[in-house]
Amino acid sequence: MIVRIWEAQVAPKMVAEFCAVLESQVMPQLVGLEGYLGGELLRSLPDSTHRVLVITRWRDEEALRGYAGPMWAVRPVWSESELGYLEHPPEVAHFSVLVNQ
Numbered sequence: 701m702i703v704r705i706w707e708a709q710v711a712p713k714m715v716a717e718f719c720a721v722l723e724s725q726v727m728p729q730l731v732g733l734e735g736y737l738g739g740e741l742l743r744s745l746p747d748s749t750h751r752v753l754v755i756t757r758w759r760d761e762e763a764l765r766g767y768a769g770p771m772w773a774v775r776p777v778w779s780e781s782e783l784g785y786l787e788h789p790p791e792v793a794h795f796s797v798l799v800n801q
Contacts, residue, residue: 701737701797702764706754706776708790715750718785719743722754730756735763750787764794 710718722741730736739756758764764772776792 702758702760703795703797704756704758704764704768705793705795706756706778706790707792708752708778708782708785709787710750710752710785711787712750714785715743715752718782719752721782721785722752726754730767733763734766735759736767 708718719741727739727741730739735758737757737759739754742753742755744751758767761772768775768777773794774792776790778786778790782790
C-alpha cells in the first residue's frame with residue numbers, strides 16, 4: 701500500500717469553501733477507481749497555517765499511475781479551477797505504511 705499526501709496552502713478566507721469543493725466533488729470521484737483504498741480530507745486548525753491535506757491510500761504504483769499519470773511520484777493532481785483558492789501550487793508526497801493501529 702502507498703499513502704499519498706496532497707498538500708496545499710489555501711487563502712485564509714477561502715479554506716471552508718475549498719474544503720467543501722474537495723468534499724463534495726473531488727473525494728467522491730476517487731471512490732471506485734482501480735486500486736483506491738480510501739482517504740481523508742484534513743484541514744489545519746483555524747489558528748494555524750490554512751493547510752489542507754488530502755490523504756489517500758492506493759494498492760500499488762500501478763494504481764497511482766492509473767490515477768495520477770506517469771509522473772505520479774512528483775506531480776500533484778489538481779485542476780485549474782482550484783487555482784483561485786490556493787496561495788501556492790499543491791505538493792505531493794508518498795509513504796509506505798510501517799505501523800497501522
